[in-house]
Amino acid sequence: MTTATTSPAETGQAPETARKRSPLAALGGQNLSLIGALVVVLGLFGFLNENYLSLSNLQVIAEAATITGLLAVVQTVVIICGGLDISVGSQVGVASVVSAMAFTATGSNAFVGMLAAVGVGVLVGVVNGVVIVYGRVNPTIATLAGLAAYKGLAQLLSDGRAQGYVLNDPVFVFLGRGKIAGLPVMVWILIVVAIAVHVMLRYTDIGRNVYAIGGNDTAARLAGIDINKYLVAVYALIGVVAAVAGILLTARTGSGQPVSGSEGLELKAITAAALGGCALKGGKGGVGGTLLAVALLGALENGLTVQGINTFWQNVAQGALLVAAVVIQQRRNGERAVGLPH
Numbered sequence: 279m280t281t282a283t284t285s286p287a288e289t290g291q292a293p294e295t296a297r298k299r300s301p302l303a304a305l306g307g308q309n310l311s312l313i314g315a316l317v318v319v320l321g322l323f324g325f326l327n328e329n330y331l332s333l334s335n336l337q338v339i340a341e342a343a344t345i346t347g348l349l350a351v352v353q354t355v356v357i358i359c360g361g362l363d364i365s366v367g368s369q370v371g372v373a374s375v376v377s378a379m380a381f382t383a384t385g386s387n388a389f390v391g392m393l394a395a396v397g398v399g400v401l402v403g404v405v406n407g408v409v410i411v412y413g414r415v416n417p418t419i420a421t422l423a424g425l426a427a428y429k430g431l432a433q434l435l436s437d438g439r440a441q442g443y444v445l446n447d448p449v450f451v452f453l454g455r456g457k458i459a460g461l462p463v464m465v466w467i468l469i470v471v472a473i474a475v476h477v478m479l480r481y482t483d484i485g486r487n488v489y490a491i492g493g494n495d496t497a498a499r500l501a502g503i504d505i506n507k508y509l510v511a512v513y514a515l516i517g518v519v520a521a522v523a524g525i526l527l528t529a530r531t532g533s534g535q536p537v538s539g540s541e542g543l544e545l546k547a548i549t550a551a552a553l554g555g556c557a558l559k560g561g562k563g564g565v566g567g568t569l570l571a572v573a574l575l576g577a578l579e580n581g582l583t584v585q586g587i588n589t590f591w592q593n594v595a596q597g598a599l600l601v602a603a604v605v606i607q608q609r610r611n612g613e614r615a616v617g618l619p620h
Contacts, residue, residue, distance in 0.1 A: 360560030373524025378534025403517020492560025
């Protein structure tokens with residue numbers, strides 16, 4: 279079964295066809311554009327500040343982009359499947375608080391704290407999926423409600439304050455500040471998750487079914503795909519990865535953060551997925567483009583900070599990039615503008 283009008287490079291389907299294409303063609307125009315934009319941003323800020331391209335600052339960019347990258351990778355999966363999750367930032371906040379509180383309550387047991395956070399992540403992800411599938415609620419509305427509800431839950435659990443202190447624990451210190459082969463552990467975690475999701479989407483029946491559901495859910499249902507099961511599982515996956523991001527936030531900041539560090543992550547994740555080539559109506563996208571977009575957003579944010587530009591402009595830039603990405607998608611797909619003739 280085919281899924282809309284998506285290319286092999288974009289969807290990960292028909293890998294034999296993809297191998298016959300030239301490397302540049304296989305990379306795709308979307309990814310080439312992102313690489314070009316990233317080179318321009320790095321070159322511009324490198325010219326403006328000689329320390330911008332230093333190894334230490336590039337490491338700062340990579341570490342800062344890790345949590346956004348994790349969320350953007352799984353946001354890619356849910357968007358390909360025809361859904362959306364606006365609650366991921368709040369899920370990170372809940373997981374961060376739970377990891378720190380469980381760590382403290384169990385006499386500084388890091389593994390129990392992490393396990394508790396992952397358990398909560400699975401729970402909130404499944405709740406989102408069940409509300410969407412069996413409550414028949416639009417994903418945008420359901421997860422918008424989740425954004426508010428989970429943020430409130432994190433604040434209730436923590437009484438609105440940072441919880442615990444984990445920087446006396448070697449496991450959390452290793453996660454937040456350790457390195458393997460010169461790269462921060464946080465970056466390695468992002469690499470592992472990204473590769474796992476890429477392999478799932480490109481080389482497994484699960485991935486092909488995810489694209490099929492997003493491309494044409496009616497055809498997918500007629501082909502025998504259990505759409506309800508897939509949607510709940512995809513939202514549960516988001517919950518798990520959001521929990522991992524929450525644990526890393528705790529490790530990086532030294533305590534459980536109900537809001538600080540997690541607020542606004544949903545916008546960054548959705549923007550990265552859209553910039554990376556995910557069609558917001560589903561059925562199209564890939565991990566590679568999303569990671570390039572995460573790198574672009576991280577480089578831009580860091581460059582604005584290094585230049586001392588008001589951080590409020592970063593929100594303006596993110597919003598503008600999201601609109602630009604959607605406009606480009608609409609033009610490429612030949613979509614008619616609302617209220618205007620063809």
